[in-house]
Amino acid sequence: MSQPTTAGSGIAARGIVETEKLNHPKDKRPVEPGAAPPVVEDSGISRWIPALGVILLWIVVWSFTKGTNTLALPGREHTDLHQTFTDFNNTLLASRDTNPVMQSTNSISELLRNFFDWAQRMLVRPNLPRPVPEIGWLGIVALATWVGYAIASWRIALLVLASFLSFGVFGFWQDSLDLLIVTGMAVVITILVGLPLAVLAGTNVRANRVITVVLDFMQTMPTFVYLVPVVLFFGIGVGGAVVSTLIYAVPPIVRIAGFGIREVSTTTIEATDSAGQTYWQRLLKVQLPMARKTIIVGLNQTILAALSMATIASYINGPGLGKPVLNALVANDFGGSFVPGVLIVVMAVMLDRTTTAASERSERVARGGGGNVRLRRILLAVTGVAALVCVYLSRLELSLAQFPTSTLGSTVSDGADDVMGSIVDLIGGVTESFRNAISYGFLNPLQSLLAESPWWLSGLGILGLALVFGGVRALITTVVCLAGIWYLDLWHDAMLTLTMVLVGTVLVMVLALVFGVWMARNRWIDLGIRPLLDAGQTIPPFVYLIPVLALFGSSRFTAIVAGVVYAAPAAIKLVADGVKGVSPTTIEAGRSTGQTTWQEITKVQLPMAKGSLVLATNQGLLYVLAMVVIGGLVGAQALGYDVVLGISRSEEWGKGAAGGLTIVLLGVMLDRITRAAAEVRRDDGPGTRRAFNVRLPIGPPGR
Missing domain, CATH: 1.10.3720.10 (MetI-like)
Structure with missing residues (x-):
């Protein structure tokens, strides 16, 4: 996870795919000088054969053993280990002095x-004996606007001005x-x-x-x-x-x-x-x-x-x-x-646009392209004096110190409630049908397999899949993580959380494939969607719960949908960049053989962008996991609820701590499996060998 992100896009991750042209001893076909390399089909699907074998064997054993040894804890029950953690917490709190x-x-x-x-x-709160802040709202707005101009440009200054005024007006x-x-x-x-x-x-x-x-x-x-x-x-x-x-x-x-x-x-x-x-x-x-x-x-x-x-x-x-x-x-x-x-x-x-503009300006200045320096200094001096005057005035007048009371926020809130109520009435049936389709068709069966299997069967199944997709290195990490999850006495909750994460990741990758390929193949679609994805990556994850909760209510599905919305921008951009990076020569060679658009996408572009797809899956898993945990606030249950319970109730701190450690182990396990899968080196066929050298980006953020 070492690649830096680009400014203005929250977390904009990219996978780097290096292609090496090697002479394959079995390739005896003559190639004309200047001809395009042969288009070959991806052989990576072979890893799914043993994976399906593991899953089928798991299902067979599950059908005879389901519901036994699941290690489920009813209600708010906690174990001796959780109580030991709680006692440790109480001991430290008692020794604060x-x-x-x-x-x-x-x-x-x-x-x-x-x-x-x-x-x-x-800056803010009136404090006796002086009933007003030292610097009133007018002074704060003026200083912030001046700083925006000083480090960036007048456009950023206007953005800062509008932003600060919106804080008070609402x-x-x-x-x-x-x-x-x-x-x-x-x-x-x-x-x-x-x-x-x-x-x-x-x-x-x-x-x-x-x-x-x-x-x-x-x-x-x-x-x-x-x-x-x-x-x-x-x-x-x-x-x-x-x-x-x-x-x-x-x-x-x-x-x-x-x-x-x-x-x-x-x-x-x-x-x-x-x-x-x-x-x-x-x-x-x-x-x-x-x-x-x-x-x-x-x-x-x-x-x-x-x-x-x-x-x-x-x-x-x-x-x-x-x-x-x-x-x-x-x-x-x-x-x-x-x-x-x-x-x-x-x-x-x-904040994002200001720091991004400051970065761009510093680069221009370093190259000697800062514009008319003398004029800028004069403007900075004049506007600086004006800002200081505003600060002085804000210390004299009460109306310029404390932001005037406004009812606009309440009006907008009431209007938002009415609009959301209308939306729910309009599409409530659709959202409920979607929730039921995913829940009964995918979520519940997967949860039954993961959470209702005996703990040893779930563990063996996960180990088998880790070996297939990630190799021995991923297997070793998975053994350690699963042992830790078992030790922390929250195995059943971990399987429930893993179920939600996997379902959310599948939905994320469906969106990523559809929109990513669309963006890669159509420049205008890319120009239209990418700014929305950049904005989506700037929004703090907490905010995503607001509209999703209104549409789906308090449930595990709310956390899943919020995780999908939160993770989709990064995954879509990864897929789009990966598909866009496929060699035009390779694509033209395929077209010359009469390939259809569907064949071109499925047999050339997606196989050649496999490194980016695996990387998108890695980021989707981690982003969805982060959001599912936050979803414990809105009824997602499982590990997220354990953490919320531990923070809010001191007598349950031990269970919350165990839940937090379990989430970390789950995240490390998923991260290492997908990272190992992304680094797999494989043969694509005669004449070509591709090595996936993937630089994983900064993980979720929270961004």
Whole structure:
């Protein structure tokens, strides 16, 4: 999982497929000079033969043993192991005032809380004896707009202006600024921690290997799981929200900035070394400046990850827009969640576009293309003075300090409720039919096979499939992960979660194949759909639950559909890029033999893009897993519910911790199986050998 992402697209992953032309000893056919290489059919389908054999054998044994030894725990029952975890939690909580570790985490949490309170007094919340913030809303909007112009352009300044005004006009000024404060605190600390690690990873091969293993583990873990240990050590509220956010936001900047530093031309480094420069001179004057654009891309991804996690942290009383969204989701109030949900998206787009534009501008300036520098400096000075005047005025007038009360948000919420009610009335029958078709035709049979098989049968079946698709390396990892899942006493819940993830991934790949191939074969479709996919990858995952919950109600199917919507953009883009990367010469050779469009897609383009398809499956699995876990908030049950229960009820913390660890093991197992499958080297036929050299992207995000 080492490929950096592109700015402005949330997580835009690409698989890299390298094709080697080798002389095959069995290929005796003459080839005319300049002729296109022969088109051959993909032989990779052979792996499905033993896979089907494993599944059929599994079904036969299941038919005689189903319902026995499933290791299911009825209701809220927990085991001795879960109670041991709970006792450990209680012991640590009881020693907050004496345990050095707990004292340290308490101090950090208190420091973060104090800084947040100071920022609130400065920007948001009236505080006695002074009944207004130190800087009122007019001053904040003016300063933010000026910063947007200073680091990017006037277009970004207008975007920032409109975004900040929307926070107040729709009645969520304080919640919006609270979310920005938490995100900003986490990003600043992330930069202070992440950049040194990125430099170490970019300049030291051995350190990079160790750091990469840790980052892979962190990015395989679904976002919601981060809350379990954070609550134990840092408590709920601002401290826990900031810490969980910064932990989740560290990997993108470390990975991407480290990649940028490593990619600096060795020729350039050798040329400057010959002049006798020191390590620090090489780093500060060559490597960091030349990796500037990539580092800002890493900052972009870090900011989006921080915003996503800060929103999810509302479940542990983290301040911000996530709170009204969560409250409305619990009450199944679509209108109440719609406005704050949209504002979260507005904030994400604003931050994404601003950092992306800043990256592009820094690159132009570095190349000497910054435009009229003198005019820009004059405009910056004039607008800067105007911003300071606005700050001064906001300290004098109460109406310019506290954002005026607005009922527009309530009006929009009521309208959204009416619109969604009409939509549900209109297509409620269709959505119910779709849910029943998937549930009875696919979800329930698969759940019965996975969750109602004896635990040893499910384990053997999964091990057999891991060996078929991923080889010995994947088999070893799967053995370790399944042993851990069995030990944590949540085997049945793990199988229920795995069922939802597999069903969601199948639906994601159906969408990815349909839209990905369509985009790859039609330039205009690509131009029309890709911006929507970019926007979809910018939206924090928490927001996806809002419309899906309104359409499907509280159930496991809601979590599955939300996972599909969340995972589809990345998978579609992977498939589109992979199919688009197939050699035009190969395609023309197929057409010259009279192939139909369907034959061209199924026998040439998809087989040749197999690396991207496997990579899309990998990302689909992990994204759906992350969303299914969050779906525990809306009735998804299984492991997601175990984690929610453990966070919300102290006496069930042990079961929640076991659920979190089980989710991590499940994610690692799925990730390693699909990664191993993506790295398989195979023969395509006479004259051609293809090697799939796949760089897996940053995992789910949360983005």
